[in-house]
Amino acid sequence: MTKDECRAIFKTAWYKAIQKDIYPRHIMGSYIGRAYFMSEICMLLFPENNIADQLNFDAYEKTSGTQSRSTQNDFKSLGILTAPFEEQELSSLTKGNVVFLIIENPTLLKKLAGKITSYLYMGENCLFNANMGCIINWSEWKENTEWIPRLLFYAQISCNNSISLDGKQFRPNGDADKLIWEEFWSKV
């Protein structure tokens, strides 16, 4: 895969993900950009025999993807591994992992609904917001004394599962898919 091919895939998925949030079905719902982006990446890298084209983003948008317990259950059903952060560091992550963090100001912001936010890890301590519109650098942002952010858990695709639906497979799955998946993210 060349850098140009990788960029073309990234751009297509990014554009479609942003459109999903600019023209939402549930404008009072949660951002689905990051989740849609990942499903598009999966479909563009593995267009055949892939259940990613059957994911229900309508429900995800309506019910908020930041409910950590239900999200972790969804990930488990899809063969996506989750692990809690032992330290407030991103050193154990690889690009393409999904990170969940919480902001915990003890005096302010108690009325904010969404305190848990998901991010896409982009390497070099960079986290892409769930809306796919801005990036923070965790190594400095974690020192934010007003918002007091704390890493909760992260998720990564296992590439080793037997999940299927209506004859279609969850992908990436298997060594061949894993190679393609890792090659893509290595260029990001």
Add this chain to the structure above:
Amino acid sequence: MSDYPNITDAPFWSNLDFDSEIDDEMLLIEIYCSVIASTKNRFTRDTIVGMADYIDDEWEGAEDYKNQLLEPGPNFVHPSIVQRNKVFEDFDSLSVKYGEEHFTNFIQTFYDTYPKAEYSTPIEYLDSLNANNVFHIKWASIYDMLFFIQEYLKK
């Protein structure tokens, strides 16, 4: 740097050589990123909570904090002005990058074709969807994007 005010400064942008991509899809992406990074979703250690609605009633410092917001002093610049100025600065740069006429036509078309139901403008339509003015983060992002485009076109 705790965050990237311009998406073009993020490492992945140069890793994937996104400067070589200049088309309408990238233009929409760059406009969206400008608005998102400049407004409510961008928090730094210097962020001021500018809306009293989000202050916990039971906090003993709440009244003082609200008064500080109401009477911030002569040198205070409201965060919304800072945000608007940054977005307009970005729009000026995008206008140069993509061509002034093309950029203006693009945002005008985006604004004109955005869903507005039976209302005259998309801003009126978005207002109608949130009559009680409750903060919803996605609604706010879309509102910001269309509002800044509307104001920029008036310039």
